Amino acid sequence: MIIDNSASSSNKKLLDFDVKSLTANRRAINVLKGIFAVLPITFALPVDALQVKVTPTNPKLGDTLSVEINRDNPDNSTNPTVASGNNTYPAFEIAPNQYRALIPTTPLEKAGTRTLRVTGDGQVRNLAVNVLNRKFPVQRITLPPGKAGVGATEHELKRVAAFKALQTPEKYWNGVFLKPNAGRISTTYGVRRYYNGTFAKDYYHRGLDYAGAAGSSVIAPASGRIALVGRVSQGFRVHGNVVGIDHGQGVTSIFMHLSRINVKEGDFVKAGQLIGTVGSTGASTGPHLHWGLYVNGQSVDPTPWRTKTVN
Ligand SMILES: [Zn+2]
Structure with missing residues (x-):
């Protein structure tokens, strides 16, 4: 509630x-x-x-x-x-x-x-x-009995948790963040859910969804170091093909459900650089990009970062 x-x-x-x-x-x-x-x-x-x-x-x-x-x-x-x-x-x-x-x-x-x-x-x-308080939209999801969806693998959870915990002293980003895909935003940050009438108290939509077409470009919203590349073939069952950018000083971005990945771990990317393409890999019902922005391990709303510079 x-x-x-x-x-x-x-x-x-x-x-x-x-x-x-x-x-x-x-x-x-x-x-x-x-x-x-x-x-x-x-x-x-x-x-x-x-x-x-x-x-x-x-x-x-x-x-x-x-x-x-x-x-x-x-x-x-x-x-x-x-x-x-x-x-x-x-x-x-x-x-x-x-x-x-x-x-x-x-x-x-x-x-x-x-x-x-x-x-x-x-x-x-x-x-x-x-x-201040803020009203977040609420979704009501009905799942047929015994259909809880796929679970993440241990490897996937471990890699993603280690990525989100990064607190690199260097600052790589500069200025406002760019939108990572040209599609419209289909799901905003913070949406809460009821599953079969029960409020999921630990759930909120941890990012923004962009309804970009399958194969459309995903770009780095800000500069950083590629600190996570995961693939379905390596057990990334929920995230799908995924890229994580370390922007430094506790700020990280994750991009999920990609069809193609254009970077490798350790690469430095500039704002606007192509990192992959929109897909529907992992726990996804159709092509879209999920962008999650994390600050010291917690998912924050990327929207203010898109309009106002955090120096
Ligand atoms: Zn999403």
Whole structure:
């Protein structure tokens, strides 16, 4: 069931206040520094807090939270981290003394306020972020008795899990993501399902489906390293012929049900480069491309990545 946990406006204010006060504090410190610079006496200035910014400002379930961390202590060699719930996410350097961690949100989570705990330079900062609710479409599937479909092989599950767990420090993507196929989108991200009247609480559509014709081109939406190539003949019964691109810094793309594969593991591909063609291999009822975008192992909505640059 989708839990209707409407966002309270007070939570939003809390976040705004936090971000604004941070900027104000920063300005005040800079003004103080200016004053102290002209004074003959040295004062012990308070240690600068970690400067943290979270975007987007009004995230909703399925969005990727980008947590930017600026620090003033260039001597420290350990990267900051961001903890949310039971997970800790690495922050990678994106500019000198500037770090960024990407936090996935999914339809399986509750909307509402969550706390991000930012650790770095021996300091800890807690930020309240309000994630808004979102209604995801619901499908009702009727399966004849004893027809549960094919299961994935152990090899397939192991390879795909290892691929989605990648957290490569390098960043390979640049700018907005391209659409990987020219077909229309036939199934959006986050669709929930009932099977024979029972709500599948762990299921959501983990990506976008493109209704491209059989044999039509599948291109890399962004640059990266080919970190997964799997074939039906190797036991990829559910994914079918599959390609996985590691875009770096915990961001990965998977392309399923391909008819042909044009790349091999270890290849570097550029945005727009042909990686394969649309097919109906694996657990698929007709030709289409399934594109899944994963951030630190969780499937996020690729749509915001198509329109807004995550630096
Ligand atoms: Zn799909």
